[in-house]
Amino acid sequence: MLAYAAQGLPNEHGSAAGSQIREFLRKCDQALDGLAEAAGQAARQLDVDAAPYDAFVGVLDHDARHAGAAIRLVLAQPSIGSQLVDNLNASSHLRAVLTDLFLLDESLKR
Secondary structure (H helix, E strand, O other): OHHHHHOOOOOOOOOHHHHHHHHHHHHHHHHHOOHHHHHHHHHHOOOOOHHHHHHHHHHHHHHHHHHHHHHHHHHOOOOOOHHHHHHHHHOHHHHHHHHHHHHHHHHHOO
């Protein structure tokens, strides 16, 4: 998405990256669905107090739902230009999911 945003394309038509952006966004949206459940399963495999992990999985679920809504808003547009994707990249909702995953990844490393 960063590479597409940097190209300055007015729409998705006429470039290789443009032809792939919708499919990439669809896959991203699908990956967000069930992400919290998968994270919860990973946490339950550890021999630790589950309460902090369960609480954080709730945060991840909330953030994933909001990021998914932003992605679906972009997908609903008749044309996806680089500026729109750049704004999506900057979205606090999408960044929150990434930060959640980084934090969870580090906490699960044992």
